[in-house]
Amino acid sequence: xxxxxxxxxxxxxxxxxxxxxxxGVAALEDVTLRLRHGTVHALLGENGxxxxxxxxxxxxxxxxxxxELRLEGRALRLGSPGQALAAGIAMIxxxxxxxxxxxxAENIWIRREPLNALGLVRHRELRRRTRALLExxxxxxxxxxxxxxxxxxxxxxxxxxxxxxYDSRVLIMDEPTSALGERDAExxxxxxxxxxxxxxxxxxxxxxxxxxxxxxxEISVLRDGRHVGTSCPRDLTRRDIIHMMVGRELSSxxxxxxxxxxxxxxxxxxxxxxxxxxxVSFELHAGEVxxxxxxxxxxxxxxAETLFGIARPTAxxxxxxxxxxxxxxxxxxxxxxxxxxxxxxxETGCLPGLSVLENLEISALARDFVRLGFVHAGxxxxxxxxxxxxxxxxxxxxxxxxETLSGGNQQKVLLGRWLLLNPQILLLDEPTRGVDVGAKAExxxxxxxxxxxxxxxxxxxxxxxxxxxxxxxxxxMHEGRVAGILDRDLATPARIMDLAAx
Amino acid sequence: MHHSVAERPAPSAAPxxxxxxxxxxxxxxxxxxxxxxxxxxxxxxxxxSFLANAQRLVVMILQVSVIxxxxxxxxxxxxxxxxxLSSGSVVALTAMVAASLAQSSEAVSAxxxxxxxxxxxxxxxxxxxVGAAAGLVNGSLIxxxxxxxxxxxxxxxxxARGLARWYTRGQPVSMLTDPYAAIGSGAVPVAIFLxxxxxxxxxxxxxxxxxxxxAIGANREAARVAGIRVGRHLIVVYSIAGLLSGLAxxxxxxxxxxxxxxxxLMYELDAIAAAVIGGASLSGGVGRMTGTVIGTLILGVVTSxxxxxxxxxxxxxxxxxxxxxxxxxxxxxxxxxxLTAT
Numbered sequence: 001x002x003x004x005x006x007x008x009x010x011x012x013x014x015x016x017x018x019x020x021x022x023x024g025v026a027a028l029e030d031v032t033l034r035l036r037h038g039t040v041h042a043l044l045g046e047n048g049x050x051x052x053x054x055x056x057x058x059x060x061x062x063x064x065x066x067x068e069l070r071l072e073g074r075a076l077r078l079g080s081p082g083q084a085l086a087a088g089i090a091m092i093x094x095x096x097x098x099x100x101x102x103x104x105a106e107n108i109w110i111r112r113e114p115l116n117a118l119g120l121v122r123h124r125e126l127r128r129r130t131r132a133l134l135e136x137x138x139x140x141x142x143x144x145x146x147x148x149x150x151x152x153x154x155x156x157x158x159x160x161x162x163x164x165x166y167d168s169r170v171l172i173m174d175e176p177t178s179a180l181g182e183r184d185a186e187x188x189x190x191x192x193x194x195x196x197x198x199x200x201x202x203x204x205x206x207x208x209x210x211x212x213x214x215x216x217x218e219i220s221v222l223r224d225g226r227h228v229g230t231s232c233p234r235d236l237t238r239r240d241i242i243h244m245m246v247g248r249e250l251s252s253x254x255x256x257x258x259x260x261x262x263x264x265x266x267x268x269x270x271x272x273x274x275x276x277x278x279x280v281s282f283e284l285h286a287g288e289v290x291x292x293x294x295x296x297x298x299x300x301x302x303x304a305e306t307l308f309g310i311a312r313p314t315a316x317x318x319x320x321x322x323x324x325x326x327x328x329x330x331x332x333x334x335x336x337x338x339x340x341x342x343x344x345x346x347e348t349g350c351l352p353g354l355s356v357l358e359n360l361e362i363s364a365l366a367r368d369f370v371r372l373g374f375v376h377a378g379x380x381x382x383x384x385x386x387x388x389x390x391x392x393x394x395x396x397x398x399x400x401x402x403e404t405l406s407g408g409n410q411q412k413v414l415l416g417r418w419l420l421l422n423p424q425i426l427l428l429d430e431p432t433r434g435v436d437v438g439a440k441a442e443x444x445x446x447x448x449x450x451x452x453x454x455x456x457x458x459x460x461x462x463x464x465x466x467x468x469x470x471x472x473x474x475x476x477m478h479e480g481r482v483a484g485i486l487d488r489d490l491a492t493p494a495r496i497m498d499l500a501a502x
Numbered sequence: 503m504h505h506s507v508a509e510r511p512a513p514s515a516a517p518x519x520x521x522x523x524x525x526x527x528x529x530x531x532x533x534x535x536x537x538x539x540x541x542x543x544x545x546x547x548x549x550x551s552f553l554a555n556a557q558r559l560v561v562m563i564l565q566v567s568v569i570x571x572x573x574x575x576x577x578x579x580x581x582x583x584x585x586x587l588s589s590g591s592v593v594a595l596t597a598m599v600a601a602s603l604a605q606s607s608e609a610v611s612a613x614x615x616x617x618x619x620x621x622x623x624x625x626x627x628x629x630x631x632v633g634a635a636a637g638l639v640n641g642s643l644i645x646x647x648x649x650x651x652x653x654x655x656x657x658x659x660x661x662a663r664g665l666a667r668w669y670t671r672g673q674p675v676s677m678l679t680d681p682y683a684a685i686g687s688g689a690v691p692v693a694i695f696l697x698x699x700x701x702x703x704x705x706x707x708x709x710x711x712x713x714x715x716x717a718i719g720a721n722r723e724a725a726r727v728a729g730i731r732v733g734r735h736l737i738v739v740y741s742i743a744g745l746l747s748g749l750a751x752x753x754x755x756x757x758x759x760x761x762x763x764x765x766x767l768m769y770e771l772d773a774i775a776a777a778v779i780g781g782a783s784l785s786g787g788v789g790r791m792t793g794t795v796i797g798t799l800i801l802g803v804v805t806s807x808x809x810x811x812x813x814x815x816x817x818x819x820x821x822x823x824x825x826x827x828x829x830x831x832x833x834x835x836x837x838x839x840x841l842t843a844t
Contacts, residue, residue: 310727334729348727351720353787362717363728365710373709417728 011073012037012201013058013089013170018067020053027053030067031227033220035170035201040192042216042233043205046245046464046497050225051205055172058203059091060084071170090163091172098155100148105130107147108162133161137191153184160191171195172203177211189215207295209241209501223247239494242501246464246493262286264322265456266307266338266425271316276302277480280316284425284456289447291471292460293496299480300460301343304427307458308340309333320425331366336425339363339418341411343429343460349414350402357398359413360384364420387416392442408439415446426450429460444470464493476500525781526793533800540807552810560689566802567691568593568757568766570795571750572773573780574698575637575743577794578706580777582739583719583786584644584651589747590769591662592636594762596751598666600629601675601761609677613670622681629752630745636662637744638737645733659770666763675761686757694753696795698746703791715739719786775822776801779829800825 013035020028028050035041045051056062058069060078069076071087078084081091098107105126106113114125130143139157147155156176163171173192177185192202192215204216212219213233220230221244228244262285271280277299284290292300305311307318309327317324320336327333333340342348351359361369361380369380384398391412395405402410411431418426431447432440447470451457461467467474474491476483476499483499537553544552553559572589579586602613604625612618636658643654684690706712714735717725726732750769755761780797782789804825808818 308727329731330727330729331731340727342727348721348723351717351724351728351787354716354720358713358716362713362725362730365713366729370710373711375708375710375713377708 010037011035012071014070014073015054015058016067016070018054018057018064018069020050020057020062020064026225028057028064028225031222031225032067033227033230035203036218037201038196038199039217040196040202040204040215042212042219043203043222044207044209044212044219044241044245045222046462049222049245051222052174053225054222055091055174055203055205058084058170059089059172061091085166085168088167088169089172090166090168090170091174092156092159092163092176093174098147098159100146102147103144104134104141104147104150104158105143107158108133108165112165129165130161133165137161137164138187138194139191153187156184156188160188164195168200170201170203172205174205175207176204177206177208185211207501209238212241221245238498242494242497245501246497262288262454265320266458267319268303268307269317269319271303271306271313271318273299273302273306273311274314276311277306277477280477280482282475282482282485284458285472286424286456287451287454288472289451289457289459289470291467291474291491292458292477293462293464293467293474294477294483294500296462298477298500300477301429303477304340304342304429304458304460307333307427308338334363334366334421334423337421337423338425338427339421339423340427341414341418341429341431343433345407345410345414345434350410352403353401355399356388356393356395356402356405356413357381357384359402360387360398360416360420363417367421383420384416387420388413391416391419391446406436406439408435408443411435411439411443412446415443419450423455425456425458427458427460430462431459432461432463432466464496467491467496468493478502524792526790526796529779529781529793529796529800533796533803536800536803536807540803540810543807543811547811550810552807558806558810560692562802562806563692563695563799564689565805566776566798567695568750568753569769569772569776569801570695570798571691571698571746571753572769573776573794573798574695574702574791575746576770576773577777577780577782577789577791578702578715578739579651579743580774580782580784581706581715581719581786581789582736583722584736584740585655585774585784586640586740586743587652587655587770588636588640588658588662589743589750589773590766590771591659591666592633592744592747593751593754593766593769594764595636595662595666595669596629596633596748597755597758597765598669598675598751598761598763599632600625600748600752601678601755602670603628604678604682604755605675606677606679612677613675619679622679622685625682626685626752629755630748633748633751634741634745636747637741640744641737641740644740645736663763666765669763672763674763675755676759678755678759682756683759684756686753686755686759691753691757694749695798698749699791699795702742706791711735711738716787719788721787772801775826775829778833779825781833783833784830797829 011034015031015033018028018031019026031054043051057064060081060083063079069078076087108130109126113121116122127143134141137157137160141154141157147158176188196202206212216233218230219233219236219241221228221241223245264283265286267283269281272278280303282290294300302311306313307327309329309332312328318327319325325336327336351362361384365375369376388395388398393409393412393416395409402413405413432443435443447457447459459470468491471491472488474486474496476486476496478500483502486495540552544550572593576586576589603617603620605612605618607618609618640655640658643649644651706715714730717728717730718732718735722732754765776797777789777794778784779800780793782794801822804822805818
């Protein structure tokens, strides 16, 4: 059976009318899909299109709000991943869910170890089973090897072996090649073709459009939580797929004003961070928003962290105002007029348990409002209150703890934290992630105001409309490299996606 | 994601006012309740007043002053989300070092026969310096290697105790000068305890040092991104804790008029208990000096109350253990409620 064969296999799994929303935001709306026996069904879509949510529903990790799953015609109610496994549905996760301190065999058979009469593990039998399983996969691995010592590709194979050990008929792979090199990916494809020949149905989530043509029997595209369509890859071109992913051209014209020949505020020259990104060069002008597009994992966030001194570049140079600078810590970045709003408010932004005021003032305290170590509380409070009202932070009282605020207001607090320092350069990583529509518009207006006042903004975003609405130029990253820098009039969703998903 | 607060009606004034009560209100009530309970039990069983005895109260505070001084440092460490297990051993080590430099010329076999009858400032400075050095080791280990504070300070705990024994090959150091002994007599330790608590109360609430200490405990990574030099700050915090252990070592040896390597065994646990009973959260970001002072007093009331009722010391330790566990359970309960409230 080849990739070009018509997908005529009988139906294995049917997803019908599935909807799911998270705290009022729809992640999936009325999605209907069919997976046939012995086929590879690829699932595509932009970041946040709902692919992962759909797959998590199929794997029993979360339950749909509406709709149903049918396995070989019989309705399926999945309350947990364990029930999905029992039904023959296994998922290979994007982040590896393995135990690094245990052996390959133990990882595969965990909670299902063969036991003797005393309830002790029969290690020889465990090894024998593991060897047989790995042989079937054509993988040469020592069952006793400690997992943490193995390279990523081998660990991926262990994850796959574990999924197969359940005799699964439905296999879900969520970007399995994102961590693999070309040769390992080829090996994985061989395994996938072999599984397909044995009648296993495979849902294959990926961002790499090119590999679909070699692998997939059917392609479905999701956009904004809806099913856009399903086709056979030979009926589609790359351009068609991108068009399906991106959808209608955006109607709203970009609002930002073009930047004149403003001086370069920040530039990178051949900047590299081993294992994350390589040879990144760009110029960021005063009064400009440089949008950074690219898929999750393309090295965008690490680039921002490197510019801010959280990670140290392994090669290349950062210049500020034309002069080469060494930025080896956040304080060094801050003293050069850089501010950084990270992508994860909860992990690296908010100081939980502390008040809105304390969250606002913390960065400024390194420089302002302090004399002989003592904080001038009145001055700090006045400045923070001024900032809170300028950003329209909705908090009943600045003494309230930050976690009592909504996501949008928390995000404004984190922006305000930097604005108190009047930064010349702002690095924004997903500035409106998990923010309601109203706050999002306000944050966009704020960015536009800052830029027209001369601030240079580097804005990473996975949301195409956000990138298009605010950026003067768009830098597209792909697997740690700059795939291209587009001027505003050339930056269309299709161009950007074409560069990002090569 | 949680509900957005903006959509909810503003909380009514009454609960808001309740929430504005200082967090120590609850723990202060426990202290008062304990004191009154002992008062009542006193009248019933030993026909005496527990509280109407100035001398007993002074002795009670005197007994816990050393724990209190350590707890002032430990509280700051706990606020950063860390822990210091080394304080008891550092107290012993600094007591030995300070005592060895505080011997009078009448001492039969002085540690440093040439260095007797020194002015009192020298042993005091030596004790403080050794304590601060031990804290510096703690802080540097944590900042440079990233190992958990529990492990770093556990190592220093063992080594410091060993150093204290090695210092005089296990011999106690006695015959200290009168001016040195005066540091530990009367109400001096009480005054020192309250003074250090006041100093660091002010430092935590009104200085940049304090703001950064809370920020690191609330979210270490976020503090780093916000521009705080986290490693450097932790070194300062642990050094201060060490310095205060050194101060406690001076007080201990002055009060005992000797230095012994076995001194203050497990004192770190009493100090941690005082901080935790006082509301400091082991997950960091939360804790106040006023709470720690009250927590220290609670330990004092329990000890003194049991002695007053002539109950065996065994029971004392059993009850102390129960109080510590109850305090941590209460802390977790508070935190869980706070999380579900948002």
